[in-house]
Amino acid sequence: MRNCTGCGEPIHPKRLEIMPNTTRCVACSTVQKKGAVTILKGTGDHTWVETIHLEHEDYKAYIEAENKLRKNGNKLFDPIEEKTDIPFGFSETKLDKDIDA
Numbered sequence: 001m002r003n004c005t006g007c008g009e010p011i012h013p014k015r016l017e018i019m020p021n022t023t024r025c026v027a028c029s030t031v032q033k034k035g036a037v038t039i040l041k042g043t044g045d046h047t048w049v050e051t052i053h054l055e056h057e058d059y060k061a062y063i064e065a066e067n068k069l070r071k072n073g074n075k076l077f078d079p080i081e082e083k084t085d086i087p088f089g090f091s092e093t094k095l096d097k098d099i100d101a
Helices: 013-018 056-069
Strands: 035-043 046-054
């Protein structure tokens, strides 16, 4: 078991198995989230969707440019924040009423 150089906590064994030279845990990793953009190509019955994977900074620039180009004022996405405690793929939702009621 190896400890993280960032926080001192043990690095998960599966992370060490996959990346044996890693020195940081997932929480302390400097790797940013990646983004994907889908593009519809072709015409008529001959259409297909391509998915382009982008590094974090490129995806952030794409979203900002897309939001500027929208004429109706609706944003494609809210601006992307640099760091968040919310796991990737999840969002924070506040409920107006008690769920148990």
